[in-house]
Amino acid sequence: MKRRVETYYQEGMWKNRIAGNMRASSRHSTKAEAEAHGQEMARRLGLEHVVKNPDGTIRK
Numbered sequence: 001m002k003r004r005v006e007t008y009y010q011e012g013m014w015k016n017r018i019a020g021n022m023r024a025s026s027r028h029s030t031k032a033e034a035e036a037h038g039q040e041m042a043r044r045l046g047l048e049h050v051v052k053n054p055d056g057t058i059r060k
Helices: 031-045
Strands: 004-010 015-019 024-030 048-051
Touching: 004 024, 004 031, 015 031, 031 048
Parallel strands: 004 048
Antiparallel strands: 004 015, 015 024
């Protein structure tokens, strides 16, 4: 599995995690906050950042 940071919606919150991990690295009340944190996390780790729609499909 390709390592990347995923921003996704689950259980009423927007979350970030490294793909393959079971637990979220961060939790946010808004999509904008989660995206910004996920982007920074990916930049810092040198990974791709993927944003998923609430249904799990990849948005960008």
